[in-house]
Amino acid sequence: MSSTGLYLDGVSVVFDGFRALNNLSLIVEPGELRAIIGPNGAGKTTMMDVITGKTRPTKGIVRFHDTDLTRMDEASIATMGIGRKFQKPTVFDALTVFENLELALKAPRGPIPCIRWKLNSESRGKIDSIMAEIGLSERVQDRAGLLSHGQKQWLEIGMLLAQDPQLLLVDEPVAGMTDHETELTSTLLRGIAGTRSVVVVEHDLEFVRALGSRVTVLHEGSVLSEGSIDHVQNDPRVIEVYLGR
Numbered sequence: 001m002s003s004t005g006l007y008l009d010g011v012s013v014v015f016d017g018f019r020a021l022n023n024l025s026l027i028v029e030p031g032e033l034r035a036i037i038g039p040n041g042a043g044k045t046t047m048m049d050v051i052t053g054k055t056r057p058t059k060g061i062v063r064f065h066d067t068d069l070t071r072m073d074e075a076s077i078a079t080m081g082i083g084r085k086f087q088k089p090t091v092f093d094a095l096t097v098f099e100n101l102e103l104a105l106k107a108p109r110g111p112i113p114c115i116r117w118k119l120n121s122e123s124r125g126k127i128d129s130i131m132a133e134i135g136l137s138e139r140v141q142d143r144a145g146l147l148s149h150g151q152k153q154w155l156e157i158g159m160l161l162a163q164d165p166q167l168l169l170v171d172e173p174v175a176g177m178t179d180h181e182t183e184l185t186s187t188l189l190r191g192i193a194g195t196r197s198v199v200v201v202e203h204d205l206e207f208v209r210a211l212g213s214r215v216t217v218l219h220e221g222s223v224l225s226e227g228s229i230d231h232v233q234n235d236p237r238v239i240e241v242y243l244g245r
């Protein structure tokens, strides 16, 4: 079997008789950037919960690089290189930008930090390159608490990058950001993809357009439409259930 990146086939999640996901199928190639849009309650967050092992599918196949994720717990899925960024940033305000990244680098993709870890030149170089990637090189020694909302979001993305993810899941990254921060975030995510797969859930269609990626529209737990932003924005079914309202 070839390595397919992220592969979901016929995935359903039923909560007390309610179908949050309904026969959902989706493939995200290695290195692909994919945007997911859709009305509230469409199942976007539940889809991420299924990929990260937080929610077990009622039925269906969920694989990453041919590994069956439905048999793994959340910690093992994180360890295999699937990182998730939630809406609310969880950086440590009292620590500097550098220290936050250092902490993320120490944690071997898991919740338990390694006590014996020492900062060597290789790790320092890695932190430097991540700071450049997330545009925070000038803020190295500033406490994270002093960063703007947008900068905190980037720092958290940087903390995920420190763990060398192969797949990054990002839920509504630009909510609350300024227009300028939103623009920089699309550039950042485009840069992160390529060597890693990135799945972004977002409502801001201008931002989604700037991502320049394939777009999947979810509705009632399954794929309603998929293609370029122009394709989905002109799809009458998408206009009816999502854009037209």
Ligand code: ADP
Binding pocket: 015, 018, 019, 020, 038, 039, 040, 041, 042, 043, 044, 045, 046, 047
């Ligand atoms: P989206 O992120 O697209 O807005 P969600 O995945 O959060 O949608 O939710 C899809 C549907 O599943 C919603 O109707 C929501 O109320 C329901 N749902 C999500 N999680 C649970 C849960 N743990 N128990 C019951 N219903 C849930």
Ligand code: MG
Binding pocket: 044, 045, 046
């Ligand atoms: Mg959601």
